[in-house]
Amino acid sequence: MDNRKKKTHLIKKNRSSINQTVEFSPEIDRFIKTRHKGTRPWILAHLFHKNNKFFIFFVLFTTIVAANLNSASLIVLGMTISELMDGNDSNFIFYIIIILILGISVPILRLFNYLVREILAQRLERDVRREFFTNLLGKSQSFHDQQKIGEVMARATDDVRMLNFMISPALSLIIESFTSLVVPLIYIALFFPPQLLLAPLIFVIFFLFALRSYIHKITPVTGILRFEFGRMNATLTETLNGIEVVKSSTQELAEMKKYLDKAMNYRDAFIKQGHIQAKYLPLLFLALSVTFGLTHAIYLYYQGFMNIGQIIAYVGLISLLRFPTFISIFVFAIIRLAVSGAQRLLNFMNQETEIDENLEGSEKIFEGNIKFENVSFAYSKRSQPILKNLSFEVKPGQTIAIVGTTGSGKTTLTKLISRLYDVNEGRILIDNIDVRNMALNSLRSQISYIEQDVFLFSTTIFENITFGRTSSIEDVEMVAKQAQAHEFISKLPNGYNSEVGERGVQLSGGERQRIAIARAFLSDPRILILDDSTSAIDSATEDKIQKAIRNILKDRTTILITHRLSQIRWADLILVLKQGEIVAKGTHEELLRTSEEYRKIFVKKFDVDLDYLLKQCEEKL
Amino acid sequence: MLAGLEAEEYDRKYEDKYLVNRIFSYFHPYRREMSIVIFFLIISAFTYALIPILVSIAITNLETNRDLLYLIIVILLIFILNLLSWGFNYFRQKYTARVVGNVVLDLRRDANKSVLNHDLSFFDRNPIGKIVSRMNTDSRDFGQTVDLTMQVVSSLFIMAILLIVMCLINMFLAIIFMISIPLFFIVALLFRKIARHKTLLGQRALASVNAYVKESFSGIQIAKTFRQERKLYEKFNDVNNQSYxxxxxxxxxxxxIFPSLGVIMGVLLALIVYFGGIYVIGGQISVGELYLFLQSLQMLFFPLLVIAAFWPQLQAGLAASERIFALIDTPPVVIQNNDIKPEKFKGKIEFRNLTFQYEDEKRVFDNFSLTIQPGESLAIVGHTGAGKSSLAKLLARFYEFQGGNILIDGTSIRDFDLSEYRKQIGIIPQIPFLWSGTIKSNIRYGFNNATREDIIEALNQTSGYGWVGELSKGLITKVGERGNQLSMGQRQLVVFARTLLENPSILILDEATASVDPFTETRIQDALEKTIKGRTSIIIAHRLWTVRHVDRIIVLDHGKIVEQGNHDELMAKGGKYAELYNTYFRHQSLEYIEKMRKSTHA
Incomplete structure (x- = not known):
């Protein structure tokens, strides 16, 4: 017990610090600290990571230079016109050449700017996605159980991509906007009477305020749009998935209304967005500022401070403000999306993993004795306990069957043994050692788990059986034979090299299960957990599966979760689970006598009475 | 994303003229708003084009006679026009949003109606994901196109006005200007093809990342138990780098593409300043007029960029409208000859010389006849493909048969009002579908006024309330998407209760082949026993218990009845049924289970 307390203490200490051990980490995690500081520091850390910062400076530099050249081009234009008006054409060709050079060099500079920006954006996307993926690999199973695959996928692709868009084009557009706001002002200050700064300065101040209020207004509406679009998709998908039920209960109208409700909400939000964008004030401010600037310039012309060429250049310069004004409508939406995307990524990555690797733990070879002592477990503090105060023991080499309805806690019980989760109370002992005091690697490699829906990776059957081990084809064939899988595998077009999954062969549940059994044979574990709910539609397949399972049980401690009555009937010990508690325990015969529910299964199914069933037991024993 | 570029079977090619008419018909209900939009579109284009012209006039005036009053009027005009232009634009955008929002809604409504009216063969042929994306995403794209078209049209107006003025000022400069326009398009088109190819590749690469993430985390538990994280990580890096x-x-x-267009513009600017400058020196045009050309260049670049950039989207939007219309226009194939609203059926079912096949496939039934008496329970057994489910689906009117007839109480099922008819047929499918919601909401689906008592009664009448009470939240337990929080067996129990609430005269049950835990299975038996009592029932049987308890078994083989009778009779006969028993039912027998000991403990 003392030992246990120490361990709990250790876990708590680990959790409070950031440097926790995770189940898997292939390289040094550089962003572990900034991830906890929040969205912005994390994004910034990525932006300035390694040579990314040089790219950033390049983008910044070229954008500023391009904006300057653009403004310079207008100054030259003004000079050209002024000299023309004076009838002086000596510098004319020279100016034209400058205008041409500037006109061509600005786009070329932009080209380089765009290309570098693109590299940066794609790198960010790649690196963040790798960070995300790696981080999730290191999370414990309890984390993964709570996630929907669709949700993980959406984050790993869409949300990560938002960060890409934030760089390309948003980041450089912002730099460009900012430069386009400032550079014309500088040029006006340098080449024109300083009074002329008045119109653009007033504009810039108004613009910043109006922009803030615009962002404030548009944010909730775009949120609604995204939300309703998602709901529209979800509703329609569900209706169409259940179209048979809709039709047989004649609910077409009700279903249509469900969809239209969401479609109408979407329309309302869409119209509202249109109204807000129509009311975008900065465009009006700009138009008015240009008019005011023109008037001001003409006034100064009358005062003799300016010439006509300068007026043209000046109006051209303040017209440059049009770009940041217009582009802001979109840029800030992109930035918002990226920040909320990053937030969603961090939400996942910052969740703490619950299982701590015990690096100094025991690595002994198992005999195979499993003991549950008052084990209780809930998936989270808020949820109801799944298992309540369970105690039982399995001797080495024994087979126990666990029966119960869905939700009774059967599968959860087995996951505690290999520490996919940790118990909340009590303890689980293997050969009298607490599983939490074992090295995770040693523990898991000595337990094989054949899950309910056997998952095969889309690679060859051979690799699905070896699963990372280096084995000869002879070994694999041998285990496949024991698992009753050799026969159907050799009938496949490419035998053991056939690809499985979407692009390869489709295997039935029974076939997948036998591949998993072969995989378990190859790893030859002391303890086997078999979550067996595969149905055999025909008796021949059933014979094969039974034979395969019978082979794998031999000389191992086995925990069977099964729907097969024959497995239950012949297990050394049967546990009947109901709402996380053991309500009955014993052999088939004992349970027939003691448990009404258990008895009913056999009596009802086969229309026989208890005496007949008990007689069967005696006969065979 | 990788697949799905091929056409769907309901796709068709519309003539452009028809397509345009059809699109217009959707705008017709909003013609008042549309005329406002078009009105403001035109006048805002005018005001927008007038502003640089006025500025140019002001400058010309400064250059020549310096009439102060004249100048003040011009500047005032510019000021007013700016205000107006913003106001016009406001109304245009506001009404455009209203029209587009409504048109998209109408499109969605029509498509939804059309889709829900199809029979099930339509859904067999068309994956749901694609229908959904056509209905929601394509209609959105179409809406965006409308908005874009408006902007393009307005830009073209502005350009046209400016070009006319430019031609009046100086023909030669205007021509230089006009030559550049096709140049923009050539560059844009050159890029389009290669850009499309690269975009497609990019999407595929991202799709494969997506697929890999899906696979990795679907199998994360097995990877963890076998400690294979590194392998996943390395493969992920390959896929991720490829996408990069x-x-x-x-x-x-x-x-x-954008810098390329920029270069064209740069050259054009130099050309206009050069030639314009020469004309100014020669006195043919004023500086103010030159300003107009320069200003127009800025204005030209912007809309052209929009058009060039969004050209693919514009095409896609048109294609999107075509795709939605194709969806709306697919005719449903359910045949209605009359709309008799039936009284409560007695439940006599006759299949008379029935002929049926799924489209372009082999015939399922050829001259098939069968009579089922009111209240009789009938089990259908046979190998996969014998036509068991087809029989049930035809009776439910999910598919149309080609020849012969199906009669209920002597009336052809094509003469009944479809929804009244379906209310009297209860169907329990092999893979029961539940709506994401609670157990309660699923049982009373279609009977919104059913009370809690009705629901508990329905449960008691079938499997008993007991199992629901054991769940964490009883009747209000959430069942999850498609009911995946419940086991297959539990889902079936919910559907049994739902069906009983419907109280149908005829029950069609496709038994689950999935394995069910023994407790739930016992309850399903209870439910079945109670539900078939007093009802004509057709059961596609997979359970030993069922075939032992029904009134009659028919053995189907390639759409023909080869044997019929009850279990014991047919077993004694030792024919096709006995063979099926050995194939599908033997392992469910007590003898088999008892025999397993020898092998388990051998």
């Missing part, structure tokens, strides 16, 4: 390389190339191509 491909998408980087795509970005390079896409972002080259």
């Amino acid at each position: 390389n491909v998408n980087l190339k795509k970005g390079f191509v896409l972002y080259t």
